[in-house]
Amino acid sequence: MNQHADIARDAVRPKSKFRPPAVHQVRVGGFFGPRIDTVATVTAHTLLDRCIEAGMLDQIDPDRPNPGIRIPFQNNSTVSTQMFWDSDFGKSIETAAYALFRKPDPALEARVDAVIEAYARLQDENGYLNSWYQRIQPGKRWTNLRDCHELYDAGHLIEGAVAYYHATGKRRLMDIMARYADHIIDVFGTGEGEIPGYCGHPEVELALVRLGRATGEQRYLDLAKFFVDQRGRAPHYFDREAEKRGEGPKDYYFGSHEYTQSHEPVRDQRRVVGHAVRAAYLYSGMADVSTEFGDETLQPALRSLWEHLTDKNLYVTGGFGPSHFNEGLTFDYDLPNETAYAETCAAVSLVFWASRMLGPGPDRAYADVMERALYNGALAGLSLDGTTFFYENPLESRGGHHRWRWHRCPCCPPNIARLVASVGTYIYGEAENEIAVHLYCESIAELEAAGIKVRIAQETRYPADGAVRLTVDLASPAEFALHLRLPGWSPGVSVHVNREPVDLAAGTANGYLTLRRVWAAGDVVELDIDMPVERLRAHPKVGADQGRVALQRGPLVYCLEEADNGAFLNSVVLRPGSAFRCEPAEDLGGAVALVAEASREAADAGGPLYRTEAPSRAAATILAVPYYAWDNRAPGEMLVWIRQEEGA
Structure with missing residues (x-):
């Protein structure tokens, strides 16, 4: 019997702290509204078009011939089948889900449903689902977790499934992925005959938390915690796995397990190392596990990792990872401009990590960086017309750096698209008797606090100017706390409640103003955020x-x-x-x-x-x-x- 339940029972389980709202709870306008519309009308279809053009559906659908080399790139090269294509379809499905929530599109919905049915046909009776190992390399499943993205693929498909359920109410893909997650629970563990490993590319951890929240099933949260807890333990799983494949651990291309952030147990890590995207995905999963399990033992590592990144390794645009060689970190203060790699996915995953660091409570140190990465390093990855994408994001160009139509490793296009389309989930946070406003953007949010529904309408032209108006609506008066971020880049902010000035000094902690009062329908909060050129x-x-x-x-x-x-x-x-x-x-x-x-x-x-x-x-x-x-x-x-x- 595996040990997931035993690990979970050892954790303290307080009530969950701050969670982000689901996408269907927030309608977004203002600055991001037109961008979401572009993703909904253009990018969501573009992603599916190019996935299918690349041959991804051929790899996935058992009713189609085996795939071959397919898509031409702008440099006249081509790409063959890829072990991570399931992840790209997963993120594309997630983007389409948010697009369908934005506006009905029967053609897009039918296209996604067809892809989902292809996955249904592909899935094994025991729940296993990975097109690479079922169609391209059968017989080798779970033999190379370090390099081959099996669990990473599962993670992105899980996230797509949860998003599609929230946006459309359809459970088909979520049920498929829940079966796969149940199979993974049976395969992984520390018991006899089980695999005590984890993925070389973290991602499944945060996906399992989303699945647990959506289904209410604790076992998916427990599995996420298992993967976090196992990472980097001695004897090193990746070394043992390599030896079973007949390889020497010293033959590893990247030389060190720092590349996969498995060089030491996660609670001992204090420096951000290795592949940038893998790092931020791992830390996102750690932060989720810390919040869901009340696991304070993860917080010292998370805080130190955060400080190491933001104090010594973060571009002013919110990008990180200067090196092309490892798509990641090198040494402190190594921040070249023209050769900056700063992968779009790294900025996107930093938004994920920052958002999850807000789980224990509002803190400007995280929300300010989330905003920086969102508006700059991540958003640059998508053209204004929604059809082309940056993979690398330098801070200087001689004129030869341009967006791609597609890429050999097309991870960034659906990643930035799904972030933009789901930006409403990053604006607010919900807790038992509290609501936090992390970002300012015109929106209408249907939230919950003090056991009742609370509607917040946010009116603003932000970031064109710093005037923000929040109108609260609820069925009957209720007491709860409303936390408002006071941006660290602003030299001055004034706040009024129902036109009465608020003393910021008396109610501000960690860069947030807390307004705890009995709220009534029609209450208005107004912020005036100074926005000089710095x-x-x-x-x-x-x-x-x-x-x-x-x-x-x-x-x-x-x-x-x-x-x-x-x-x-x-x-x-x-x-x-x-x-x-x-x-x-x-x-x-x-x-x-x-x-x-x-x-x-x-x-x-x-x-x-x-x-x-x-x-x-x-x-x-x-x-x-x-x-x-x-x-x-x-x-x-x-x-x-x-x-x-x-x-x-």
């Missing part, structure tokens, strides 16, 4: 950014593009006292652009390579646009970190 400077150990500044207004980081400023962007030099004015960029959907006076150094083509005299400068007007919107117009250079005159 010039950010990097830590002295970030060599690439010295003598330079990054522009930020509200949650948005800005960049210069050749389309507005001409070529040779490194010749731009900001003046210390230059004022900025805001103008709408109509060719970027009305995004707020920043205009300022600066200088430009002469960039003549002739003359010696090195010289003693300083280059001449001329006055110039520059225009900066939000980083998320770059590469949506004419191709050209891009620059985030701008030179600034000394003494500024």
Whole structure:
């Protein structure tokens, strides 16, 4: 008999703290509304089109011939079958689910239902479901957890299944994946004949928590905790597994188990290492387990990992992982701009992790980073028209970096699409007698506090400006706490309740204002968040950014593009006292652009390579646009970190 139940019984089980609302509880407008509409009408179909064009349905559907090489890329290369294709379909189904919640689309729903039925035909009688091991490499299941994504694939299909159930009410895929999860419970454990392992690419942990919450079945939460607890224990499972395959542990391509964050037990980890996306997925699962089980033993590791990332390894855009080699971390303060990898999936998964760090309670340290990663490093991964995608996200380009139509490893397109389409679930948090507002965006949320339904209508043009109005509606007066984030980037916030000013000093903790009162229908909370243009400077150990500044207004980081400023962007030099004015960029959907006076150094083509005299400068007007919107117009250079005159 496996040990999952025994592990679970050892944990303290308080009532759950803050959980995010499900997607069907929040209707989003404002800044994200048009983006969700684009995902619903364009991107959701585009993802399915390109998955099928790549041959994914051929790999999944047992009624189709075995797949072969299929999809051409923009560099004229092709891609063959992939072990992680189930994950891409899972995320695409999740995106489609959110699209269907946004607006009915019978054609899209029929397409998803057809894919679900293909999975139903593929599933083994015992519940096993993985197209790679059933169609491409039969007989090798559970033999290479380190490299081959079996549980990772299951995780994304589980998340797609839960989303599809919430959005449409259809249980077909969720029942399929619950059967698979039950099979995994039978296979994994520390008992005789069971596998005491875990996935080389974490993800299934957070997916199992979502399945447990949706079904109310404790065994899925217990399995998530099992995978978290087993990771990195000695003797190392991946070494034993490799030996069974006839391989030496020292033959591992990446050399160290730091790549998979399994180099030591998770509670002992203090530094973010290895593959960036795997890291943030693991920490997301750890945070979920900590919240669901009241497991405080995970918190020291989670807090230290968070501080190590945000204090020494996070790009100003909220991206992380500078290296192409391991798609992840190298050494502290290694934050190059032009060669930054900063995978879109890394910023997306950082949003996941930050959101889950809010489980114990509101804390601006996490919500501010969630917002930074969401609006900048993640959102840049999707073009404004919803059809092309960034995989890498540099902070400087000479003009040759552009979005992909598709990718050999198409993990990022559905990942950013599902995040944008489900952004309403990140805006709020629910607890027994508390509601938290983590993000500001026009929305209507149907939440619960103090045992009653609470409707919150949020009106705002944020991030265009910082005025936010929240109207509370409930059937009868009730007492609960409403927590409001006071953004760390803002030098000043004022709050009024029913036009009466609130003393922020008396009610603020961890960057949130807590309003605990008896609420009645029609109560109005108004925030006025100062949103000046800030010039950010990097830590002295970030060599690439010295003598330079990054522009930020509200949650948005800005960049210069050749389309507005001409070529040779490194010749731009900001003046210390230059004022900025805001103008709408109509060719970027009305995004707020920043205009300022600066200088430009002469960039003549002739003359010696090195010289003693300083280059001449001329006055110039520059225009900066939000980083998320770059590469949506004419191709050209891009620059985030701008030179600034000394003494500024």
